[in-house]
Amino acid sequence: MRRTCGKAITIVGLVTMVGTVNLGTAEAARPTKPTSTTVTTTVTTTVAAPVTATSTFSMPRGLAQVSTNPWAAAQATAKGKSLGAVSYVDGQVYVGYGDWDANTGPTHVTSWSPQSGAWTDHLTADTEAIDTIRQIGDTTYVPMTDPRANTADVARSGAWQSQPAGAGTAAFEHTFDVAETADGLWLVGSKRDTGGALVMRSTDGGTTWTESLLVPGLNNRFYAAAVLDGVLHVQDLTSAYRFEDGAWVAAPLMASSSRVHNTVSVAGRVASVGYFTAGWLYTYDGTTFTQSSETDWLALTSTGDTVYALRSGSVVSSTDLVTWSTVSRKVPAGATSLAVGGGYLWFGTATGGLWSAPI
Numbered sequence: 001m002r003r004t005c006g007k008a009i010t011i012v013g014l015v016t017m018v019g020t021v022n023l024g025t026a027e028a029a030r031p032t033k034p035t036s037t038t039v040t041t042t043v044t045t046t047v048a049a050p051v052t053a054t055s056t057f058s059m060p061r062g063l064a065q066v067s068t069n070p071w072a073a074a075q076a077t078a079k080g081k082s083l084g085a086v087s088y089v090d091g092q093v094y095v096g097y098g099d100w101d102a103n104t105g106p107t108h109v110t111s112w113s114p115q116s117g118a119w120t121d122h123l124t125a126d127t128e129a130i131d132t133i134r135q136i137g138d139t140t141y142v143p144m145t146d147p148r149a150n151t152a153d154v155a156r157s158g159a160w161q162s163q164p165a166g167a168g169t170a171a172f173e174h175t176f177d178v179a180e181t182a183d184g185l186w187l188v189g190s191k192r193d194t195g196g197a198l199v200m201r202s203t204d205g206g207t208t209w210t211e212s213l214l215v216p217g218l219n220n221r222f223y224a225a226a227v228l229d230g231v232l233h234v235q236d237l238t239s240a241y242r243f244e245d246g247a248w249v250a251a252p253l254m255a256s257s258s259r260v261h262n263t264v265s266v267a268g269r270v271a272s273v274g275y276f277t278a279g280w281l282y283t284y285d286g287t288t289f290t291q292s293s294e295t296d297w298l299a300l301t302s303t304g305d306t307v308y309a310l311r312s313g314s315v316v317s318s319t320d321l322v323t324w325s326t327v328s329r330k331v332p333a334g335a336t337s338l339a340v341g342g343g344y345l346w347f348g349t350a351t352g353g354l355w356s357a358p359i
Helices: none
Strands: 064-068 085-089 092-096 107-112 119-125 134-136 139-143 154-156 161-163 172-181 184-191 197-202 210-215 226-228 231-235 240-244 247-251 260-266 269-274 281-284 289-291 297-303 306-311 314-318 325-328 335-341 344-349 353-358
Touching (some): 085 134, 139 172, 210 240, 226 269, 260 297, 306 335
Antiparallel strands (some): 085 092, 107 119, 139 154, 154 161, 197 210, 269 281
16 A cells, blocks of 8 residues: 555545635536426436337447447437447446436446347436446446435445435535445545535445545535555545545645546556546556657557447557557547447447447
């Protein structure tokens, strides 16, 4: 485990920050969610759940579109149609979509079967978008990127359900990521109503949650939960922290921007890419971060000891986040997300299409 000389932070109330930060994005400038007397956007989508297919689906031999997610395709905005998350879990391909700038929703947790070629609607989640899908042990977690009400912060598999992290109510304005360490289960994002970058912790497998770290500030958020050498690291607009030996301590920055996602860890390093569009690849070794010179990195995923990255026009892989090898020079037009599993690369696209290519 790498350590820095940061002093322990006693989390009694809040970690004080000075100044006001303007992100300069449409989402950052978005006003407080409208009350029942002020309506900004209304999108109603009715999609019948597909009937489970009885025939066997034949996977294509090369790069090809295998399906279109009907819930994403029915969205009213271009961003809403985009599959911003793809995850391969136990023979099923889960996807996320939605537009939290346009305040759409609810959003369906759905998966596609390579065996039957059918979609399954697991849960209607009261969130404007699903941008992250995480598999931790036997459980699939879906953070509520932008909860539409104050009823839930995360959805989880098993008997699929949505649940709040607060005392019977949602704790987050935005829930961006989930992770697990020996110290518990973690949710990160921003605090509902009052704002500030927030970490919630559960030591009973997600049944109950407590506030672990809150750093106030205008539009201050923790976008990623990075686990390095078994220790949770988070970064907000100006600072980074890690939970070490039962306390939060100051840590080095993991990237030049806090707005990152698809965080993966391998060989003593953490990697992440920009949240909204193609951009830099960031790698972090616990002491310093490195920023790529290229700005075409779109998505990251990992399986075993290998990290796969979607770039504009190619898929590459690495076992150390330093040396990268080309896996494929063919990707679908408008590819936005990547998963690996079952012997295939899985791509989500900007128009709701799900594509595959054998590895």
